[in-house]
Amino acid sequence: MKNRSLVSITDFSREEYLQILDRAVEFEKNPNQRILQGKVVATLFFEPSTRTRLSFESAVNRLGGRVIGFSDASSSSTSKGESLKDTILTVSNYSDLIVMRHPIEGSARWASEVASVPVINAGDGANQHPTQCLLDLYTIRQTQGTLENLNIVFVGDLKYGRTVHSLVQALTNFNATFHFVSPTELKLPSSVKIYIKEKKLEYYQYTDINEAIQKADILYMTRIQRERFSDVMEYERVKNSYILNADMLNGTKNNLRILHPLPRVNEISTDVDSSPKAYYFQQALNGVFVRQALMASILGL
Amino acid sequence: MTDQPRKELVVSAIENGTVIDHIPSANVFQVMKILGLDKTENQVLFGTNLISRKYGSKGIIKVRNQFFEDREINKISLVAPNATLIVIKDFNIVEKRQVQVPDKIESMVKCFNPKCITNHEAIPTRFKVVDKEDLRLLCHYCEKITKKENVQFI
Ligand SMILES: [Zn+2]
Numbered sequence: 467m468k469n470r471s472l473v474s475i476t477d478f479s480r481e482e483y484l485q486i487l488d489r490a491v492e493f494e495k496n497p498n499q500r501i502l503q504g505k506v507v508a509t510l511f512f513e514p515s516t517r518t519r520l521s522f523e524s525a526v527n528r529l530g531g532r533v534i535g536f537s538d539a540s541s542s543s544t545s546k547g548e549s550l551k552d553t554i555l556t557v558s559n560y561s562d563l564i565v566m567r568h569p570i571e572g573s574a575r576w577a578s579e580v581a582s583v584p585v586i587n588a589g590d591g592a593n594q595h596p597t598q599c600l601l602d603l604y605t606i607r608q609t610q611g612t613l614e615n616l617n618i619v620f621v622g623d624l625k626y627g628r629t630v631h632s633l634v635q636a637l638t639n640f641n642a643t644f645h646f647v648s649p650t651e652l653k654l655p656s657s658v659k660i661y662i663k664e665k666k667l668e669y670y671q672y673t674d675i676n677e678a679i680q681k682a683d684i685l686y687m688t689r690i691q692r693e694r695f696s697d698v699m700e701y702e703r704v705k706n707s708y709i710l711n712a713d714m715l716n717g718t719k720n721n722l723r724i725l726h727p728l729p730r731v732n733e734i735s736t737d738v739d740s741s742p743k744a745y746y747f748q749q750a751l752n753g754v755f756v757r758q759a760l761m762a763s764i765l766g767l
Numbered sequence: 768m769t770d771q772p773r774k775e776l777v778v779s780a781i782e783n784g785t786v787i788d789h790i791p792s793a794n795v796f797q798v799m800k801i802l803g804l805d806k807t808e809n810q811v812l813f814g815t816n817l818i819s820r821k822y823g824s825k826g827i828i829k830v831r832n833q834f835f836e837d838r839e840i841n842k843i844s845l846v847a848p849n850a851t852l853i854v855i856k857d858f859n860i861v862e863k864r865q866v867q868v869p870d871k872i873e874s875m876v877k878c879f880n881p882k883c884i885t886n887h888e889a890i891p892t893r894f895k896v897v898d899k900e901d902l903r904l905l906c907h908y909c910e911k912i913t914k915k916e917n918v919q920f921i
Pocket residue numbers: 572878879880883884885906907908909910911
């Protein structure tokens with residue numbers, strides 16, 4: 467992995483992901499290891515994402531490295547019309563690793579081709595967000611003891627949710643059985659189903675969450691946004707059907723854990739928060755450990 | 768089969784050069800543009816709306832004294848998937864081959880995704896051809912698919 471960029475979830479192999487997850491376990495036990503001393507990590511956020519940025523910067527700081535960068539495009543030279551290429555070439559001179567978030571799809575791949583240092587994609591528009599996927603994998607393994615042979619139920623906006631697409635792609639390496647619960651308009655796209663079919667894995671589709679929830683080892687909730695619907699009436703009709711509340715957890719498996727990429731709006735009622743099956747806040751914390759492990763691996767430390 | 772008298776060639780024969788046959792009539796000019804024939808100094812003869820037994824109507828292009836590499840000629844497969852390339856030397860056909868859809872397409876087609884980086888910065892587009900029959904192009908950058916009906920040439 468040394469000196470390689472991570473742009474898309476398909477860039478690394480199953481074995482490489484497992485190595486990163488194993489390494490993250492070490493950072494969870496002992497988060498403060500000053501192995502990045504003397505290294506500079508640039509965090510270039512062309513669109514604001516406080517949660518992701520703080521997670522990366524916390525990871526760098528706990529490793530003893532330094533952070534340079536900006537937190538939104540208005541404070542970068544892009545606002546003066548500089549091309550992404552020029553910004554990346556310049557920043558390459560000042561840093562050992564670039565972490566980039568950008569609203570334009572494919573920008574991270576382009577940056578990784580231009581930069582003389584490795585690039586980690588922290589989200590490129592609706593395309594990829596591989597470190598979210600890594601932390602999801604880490605959390606699933608942490609709660610289930612394994613990544614193999616699990617029943618994963620995805621709920622909500624499966625059409626536009628990039629975290630869902632990446633996670634489905636990644637889990638096809640681990641013999642998962644997939645259950646997709648969504649309104650008809652927001653079904654998983656066929657471009658993602660291809661990966662499941664290639665591996666000859668099973669998947670089922672539902673419009674009613676109650677039909678799938680009893681089978682779940684992992685329940686992965688996502689938000690449904692009004693602007694995704696071509697028909698507002700349809701949104702009004704379905705919006706409450708994809709909200710999880712504590713009563714719905716009756717009779718579910720003991721090992722069930724509920725994940726959500728956060729921030730949530732109302733798709734998980736607050737009465738779920740106190741359930742031992744709710745795991746979304748711990749999930750977010752894992753982001754720091756997997757990002758530590760990823761950066762250490764890429765920098766060859 | 769009865770011995771039919773040889774019909775007069777609609778577009779006259781060439782001594783040395785290349786004939787590209789079975790081009791959809793509507794795409795003859797597109798093919799010329801892709802191959803740079805709109806800028807060549809060689810003689811170019813072409814015909815459109817000619818009668819084809821196989822396809823009803825067809826177009827044909829003849830270029831004097833010019834020969835094409837596979838890599839070059841395969842670019843036209845996007846607009847002329849059934850085209851045949853005929854190499855002529857001394858009025859004789861020395862080679863005949865079908866165009867093939869290439870595995871990769873570079874700097875030729877626009878990415879259909881308006882939010883793709885290639886539509887925002889000066890970057891040569893790159894696609895992997897994921898379906899050759901139905902022409903589906905996977906963008907190397909934004910990872911979205913541009914379908915046949917959305918193909919736009921640069
Ligand atoms: Zn694209």
